[in-house]
Amino acid sequence: xxxxxVKQSWPNSxxxxxxxxxxxxGGTRSHAITVGGTRTLPFLYFEGNIPHRPVIAMxxxxxxxxxxxxxxxxxxxxxxxxxxxxxxxxxxxxxxDFICLRLQxxxxxxxxxxxxxxxxxxxxxxxxxxxxLIIWGCGxxxxxxxxxxxxxxxxxxxxxxxxxxxxxxxxxxxALCKADKHKLIAESPVDINIAKQVxxxxxxxxxxxxxxxxxxxxGALGYGMEYVYSIMERxxxxxxxxxxxxxxPLLADIGREVWKVxxxxxxxxxxxxxxxxxxxxxxxxxxxxxxxxxxxxxxFIMWHPKAVKELKKYIDSLMKKNSRKN
Amino acid sequence: xALTGLQIYKLLPKTNCGDCNFPTCMAFAMQVAAKKxxxxxxxxxxxxxxxxxxxxxxxxxxxxxxxxxxxKLEIGQETVLFRHKEKFxxxxxxxxxxxxxxxxxxxxxxxxxxxxxxxxxVGEEIGIxxxxxxHNSTNAEDYSKLAGKITEKTTLPLIFICQDPxxxxxxxxLVGNKRPLIYSANKENFEKMASLAKQYNCTLAxxxxxxEELADLTQNIKKxxxxxxxxxxxxxxxxxxxxxxxxxxxxxxxKVFRPLGYPTIVFTNEEDPxxxxxxxxxxxxxxxxxxxxxxxxxxxxxxLLTVRQNIYTDPQVPNAVEPKLYEIGAVTPxxxxxVTTNFSLTYFTVESxxxxxxxxxxxxxxxxxxxxxxxxxxxxxxxxxxxxxxLEQQKVREKVNHNTIIIPGLVAVFRAELIDEFGWNILxxxxxxxxxxxxLRNEWKPAGKK
Numbered sequence: 001x002x003x004x005x006v007k008q009s010w011p012n013s014x015x016x017x018x019x020x021x022x023x024x025x026g027g028t029r030s031h032a033i034t035v036g037g038t039r040t041l042p043f044l045y046f047e048g049n050i051p052h053r054p055v056i057a058m059x060x061x062x063x064x065x066x067x068x069x070x071x072x073x074x075x076x077x078x079x080x081x082x083x084x085x086x087x088x089x090x091x092x093x094x095x096x097d098f099i100c101l102r103l104q105x106x107x108x109x110x111x112x113x114x115x116x117x118x119x120x121x122x123x124x125x126x127x128x129x130x131x132x133l134i135i136w137g138c139g140x141x142x143x144x145x146x147x148x149x150x151x152x153x154x155x156x157x158x159x160x161x162x163x164x165x166x167x168x169x170x171x172x173x174x175a176l177c178k179a180d181k182h183k184l185i186a187e188s189p190v191d192i193n194i195a196k197q198v199x200x201x202x203x204x205x206x207x208x209x210x211x212x213x214x215x216x217x218x219g220a221l222g223y224g225m226e227y228v229y230s231i232m233e234r235x236x237x238x239x240x241x242x243x244x245x246x247x248x249p250l251l252a253d254i255g256r257e258v259w260k261v262x263x264x265x266x267x268x269x270x271x272x273x274x275x276x277x278x279x280x281x282x283x284x285x286x287x288x289x290x291x292x293x294x295x296x297x298x299x300f301i302m303w304h305p306k307a308v309k310e311l312k313k314y315i316d317s318l319m320k321k322n323s324r325k326n
Numbered sequence: 327x328a329l330t331g332l333q334i335y336k337l338l339p340k341t342n343c344g345d346c347n348f349p350t351c352m353a354f355a356m357q358v359a360a361k362k363x364x365x366x367x368x369x370x371x372x373x374x375x376x377x378x379x380x381x382x383x384x385x386x387x388x389x390x391x392x393x394x395x396x397x398k399l400e401i402g403q404e405t406v407l408f409r410h411k412e413k414f415x416x417x418x419x420x421x422x423x424x425x426x427x428x429x430x431x432x433x434x435x436x437x438x439x440x441x442x443x444x445x446x447x448v449g450e451e452i453g454i455x456x457x458x459x460x461h462n463s464t465n466a467e468d469y470s471k472l473a474g475k476i477t478e479k480t481t482l483p484l485i486f487i488c489q490d491p492x493x494x495x496x497x498x499x500l501v502g503n504k505r506p507l508i509y510s511a512n513k514e515n516f517e518k519m520a521s522l523a524k525q526y527n528c529t530l531a532x533x534x535x536x537x538e539e540l541a542d543l544t545q546n547i548k549k550x551x552x553x554x555x556x557x558x559x560x561x562x563x564x565x566x567x568x569x570x571x572x573x574x575x576x577x578x579x580x581k582v583f584r585p586l587g588y589p590t591i592v593f594t595n596e597e598d599p600x601x602x603x604x605x606x607x608x609x610x611x612x613x614x615x616x617x618x619x620x621x622x623x624x625x626x627x628x629x630l631l632t633v634r635q636n637i638y639t640d641p642q643v644p645n646a647v648e649p650k651l652y653e654i655g656a657v658t659p660x661x662x663x664x665v666t667t668n669f670s671l672t673y674f675t676v677e678s679x680x681x682x683x684x685x686x687x688x689x690x691x692x693x694x695x696x697x698x699x700x701x702x703x704x705x706x707x708x709x710x711x712x713x714x715x716x717l718e719q720q721k722v723r724e725k726v727n728h729n730t731i732i733i734p735g736l737v738a739v740f741r742a743e744l745i746d747e748f749g750w751n752i753l754x755x756x757x758x759x760x761x762x763x764x765x766l767r768n769e770w771k772p773a774g775k776k
Binding site: 001002003004006043044045046189221222223224225226227229230233234237260261262263265266270273274275276277279280282283284286287290291294295306310311313314317318 | 442445447448537538541542545565568569572576581585586599600603604607608611612623624625626628629630632635636641671682701704758759
């Protein structure tokens with residue numbers, strides 16, 4: 001029996017955003033990564049092309065973390081006193097698509113490192129690996145505005161993805177981005193209208209929409225994930241339907257959210273009946289990522305090598321024969 | 327899908343007789359469309375029109391059930407593609423596959439594992455819904471014996487996975503009254519399978535290679551008088567399954583295409599334990615109404631069941647608990663008092679950690695309009711003043727004989743003002759709920775008697 005056609009045609013496609021610049025592009029990266037460009041909902045090949053595969057950045061800090069679970073220390077504690085070595089291990093051993101350097105050490109409530117040290121961490125990662133780079137501030141607006149100029153200049157021309165700008169703090173980063181040719185992460189607190197508003201504000205002062213990636217916050221599986229999932233779905237549908245301020249690729253900050261929840265960390269002795277935490281932890285991170293993948297996420301930031309490997313394997317299995325290689 | 331007023335009007339006598347107490351047939355039709363009055367209020371409407379209206383107002387995806395007891399699973403009657411448009415109504419049933427080649431002791435072990443697989447999250451118990459008995463090699467007699475044995479050991483409904491009616495029939499004779507799902511009818515066996523489904527009043531799964539063939543098959547089965555169906559779109563490849571499941575959902579709810587207006591069932595085929603959970607979780611997000619898995623470890627099933635719980639959470643209901651003083655464990659006047667918000671996720675996380683601590687504790691829940699600790703702070707939904715007022719209302723001064731209150735570490739800023747407002751000693755608790763047990767056991771001390 002013939003069945004009605006349910007193919008949906010979307011008037012708009014998601015912006016393509018390229019992160020990382022090779023020599024030809026004015027930088028020193030071994031390759032660039034492009035995300036976005038799709039004109040369909042996730043992996044519906046009968047409807048439209050998905051030109052670029054979603055990518056995974058592994059997270060590196062500018063200081064040795066003191067609160068990462070032992071399960072992660074196993075993989076990183078031998079390198080986490082040196083962001084360059086840490087990044088290299090992620091790329092060489094764990095096949096990270098690229099690196100997210102989080103400047104946690106600059107947090108005024110923590111080690112309160114200065115802009116010189118932050119820039120040094122950026123340089124160290126740029127020198128040790130050839131992949132593109134995300135540079136994520138410490139989350140304190142004032143401090144981020146202080147350290148980012150040096151970081152941005154150190155990486156000038158490398159087309160890094162810098163983050164984050166918010167509704168209340170975007171001018172400094174937008175100016176840096178334009179001057180040094182980077183891209184930006186626009187953050188909003190699980191709110192579809194604010195997500196859009198940040199993009200309106202940034203583009204009003206001259207940032208190109210094609211330089212923006214949307215970060216609508218992230219919740220771990222079991223911890224408010226469904227709110228973000230639905231905002232991503234709504235936003236992606238808006239973007240495909242023609243809303244230019246929602247036509248940006250999506251980013252999910254998975255590792256940081258997952259590795260503080262009990263389901264990922266607690267050993268079985270503490271939570272009888274939950275099963276082996278050596279498996280449960282990375283699976284919790286993988287599945288959190290998977291659900292966001294189904295909502296349209298293009299860029300993942302993750303911590304555990306096993307979770308990275310498994311999600312990549314799944315993405316590859318869905319992408320086969322349908323895309324240019326990144 | 328409901329008919330419009332104009333469509334209903336065409337079914338009416340168009341005499342404007344007024345017997346329905348509305349001045350015109352059109353006015354009456356509008357009221358029927360708005361579901362304010364029943365079509366029966368028109369004494370002259372034809373039986374044919376009634377039947378047409380009933381057909382048109384049937385839900386676009388049929389609701390079907392499996393099982394006969396308190397664990398009966400109901401699936402279907404979904405109305406949307408995206409949870410934010412309304413909500414998803416009937417959570418995906420998770421079935422565990424049991425092979426008929428298992429030895430008795432293996433079977434016992436597996437069933438007891440399935441029975442024990444229960445997790446409490448956010449105040450809700452989540453677990454496995456179905457046991458799927460896969461026919462591989464046994465003869466009819468042994469297959470029914472196995473079916474009988476499983477129904478003795480678990481009250482969960484069964485799925486019979488076998489395309490040979492001569493194997494299924496004796497099993498139905500034995501436990502058909504428990505209304506197992508019969509899997510599956512295909513283009514070769516559907517007549518016999520449909521008659522078994524009819525005889526035992528069971529829901530029938532229908533298998534075909536693609537949506538077009540499925541539509542043929544459901545129509546043929548419906549002609550035999552069987553209409554409680556579940557669709558298996560055939561493929562085991564994730565990418566094709568995503569396509570078919572999406573198409574089936576769209577056909578049902580957007581096109582109201584009746585031949586495919588039924589819920590769906592899919593099977594994982596990944597052998598790797600991580601990849602299998604990834605595959606199953608994909609199907610929970612994207613439109614499977616039953617997913618059958620081989621997964622056997624609790625560390626695999628906990629995340630899968632949590633995905634289902636999250637995705638099927640009603641987005642229209644604010645996730646809030648009642649703001650009041652909760653007593654966790656056998657509280658006494660010496661028990662600590664913890665303050666938190668009325669966002670369910672926050673409350674249940676705190677509650678579960680307090681439970682883990684084994685320290686009987688009062689939890690004073692403040693009305694924050696369902697916002698978590700930081701959001702409520704940022705959105706001015708709570709303050710030291712509001713907390714003090716809540717503590718007074720909940721008569722905390724009379725309940726305990728110490729004078730110490732514990733506040734969340736994330737709102738340590740409230741401390742000084744709360745001391746002023748309430749007069750008691752204010753202890754700053756941990757930022758993460760996971761640290762509550764060690765905090766209550768090692769760090770909490772009443773600051774003194776009042």
